[in-house]
Amino acid sequence: MFSKTCEYGLKAVIYIATKSLEGNRVKIRDVADNSGSPEAFTAKILGSLTKHNIVNSLKGPYGGFEIEAKRMKQIKVSEIIFALDGDSVYNGCALGLSVCSDTEPCPMHENFIEVRKQLKKMLETTTIYELATKIKSGKSFLVR
Amino acid sequence: MFSKTCEYGLKAVIYIATKSLEGNRVKIRDVADNSGSPEAFTAKILGSLTKHNIVNSLKGPYGGFEIEAKRMKQIKVSEIIFALDGDSVYNGCALGLSVCSDTEPCPMHENFIEVRKQLKKMLETTTIYELATKIKSGKSFLVR
DNA sequence: ATTATTTAAGATTTTTTTATCCGAAATAAA
DNA sequence: TTTATTTCGGATAAAAAAATCTTAAATAAT
Numbered sequence A, B: 001m002f003s004k005t006c007e008y009g010l011k012a013v014i015y016i017a018t019k020s021l022e023g024n025r026v027k028i029r030d031v032a033d034n035s036g037s038p039e040a041f042t043a044k045i046l047g048s049l050t051k052h053n054i055v056n057s058l059k060g061p062y063g064g065f066e067i068e069a070k071r072m073k074q075i076k077v078s079e080i081i082f083a084l085d086g087d088s089v090y091n092g093c094a095l096g097l098s099v100c101s102d103t104e105p106c107p108m109h110e111n112f113i114e115v116r117k118q119l120k121k122m123l124e125t126t127t128i129y130e131l132a133t134k135i136k137s138g139k140s141f142l143v144r
Numbered sequence C: 001a002t003t004a005t006t007t008a009a010g011a012t013t014t015t016t017t018t019a020t021c022c023g024a025a026a027t028a029a030a
Numbered sequence D: 001t002t003t004a005t006t007t008c009g010g011a012t013a014a015a016a017a018a019a020t021c022t023t024a025a026a027t028a029a030t
Helices: A004-021 A028-035 A039-051 A069-074 A077-085 A109-125 A128-136 B004-021 B028-035 B039-051 B069-074 B077-085 B109-125 B128-136
Strands: A056-058 A064-066 B056-058 B064-066
Touching (some): A004 A128, B004 B039, B004 B064, B004 B077, B028 B039, B039 B077, B077 B109
Antiparallel strands (some): A056 A064
């Protein structure tokens, strides 16, 4: 469904959010361990998420990553996907055509309209705060 | 959304179906040209689709690929995806967890339930015949 | 200022996916 | 039975994605 970059990125952001809610800043190592992702790759992805202003980073001792509570209520899953994978989830044609629109559709185009509409809606209404609280309450898991 | 293998496979099957409706058998070269896919790769994918009994192949002169009209009304898009990509579209976790179920969910699990349900329904009700007729009527395109 | 800690960023390697190539097998027609 | 045509299947190659490594830059505490 998503690239590994996106999967790791989402899990990293969710984990950082849960720790930020507790008032803690986290190091790359900690993020990687608790999101079940490779450390070096996580570092690279977090660099990109920092540039996109999705997470906040501080260098040096006592540094690490964090997300303000206010911010994590604003950030939607769609923003993270856009930052890491671009808009392919939104605009990609199921059959890989470079042009596929309502006026020039591939044969599956209309079949996908409803599915895609619902997917968009979900990605654009789900916040990182919502996902982080599910982890904190023990209702769901980041590593399996 | 799908792998290239699946994209090419779907387009190939749809094209073969349109030609079979006209009573024509098609060669790999023809399929590749008219589905905008690499010839050698298309050949390999068609081999797999033949084994899965989705298309029918005949060797030698006047040979090629075909699909019976009866069969193309039975074959659902989901079958082709299963044959080529396996069940990842159905069972894969959005965050890549190896275990992610209603009882042990990732934080996005429940958000995806409705989206996935609708996707499944669409893939399991859309037939190759339906897609082929869209091409024949000129309402949609396979190459762009 | 120095040191230990931590992120930043680019180069490199590994793995997976995508794509090609080529000889073998099958078969219809002459 | 010979020939031309076509799929079959395994080996190989190229490209893209995933993952790692390495050095630099920043900074807090001493």
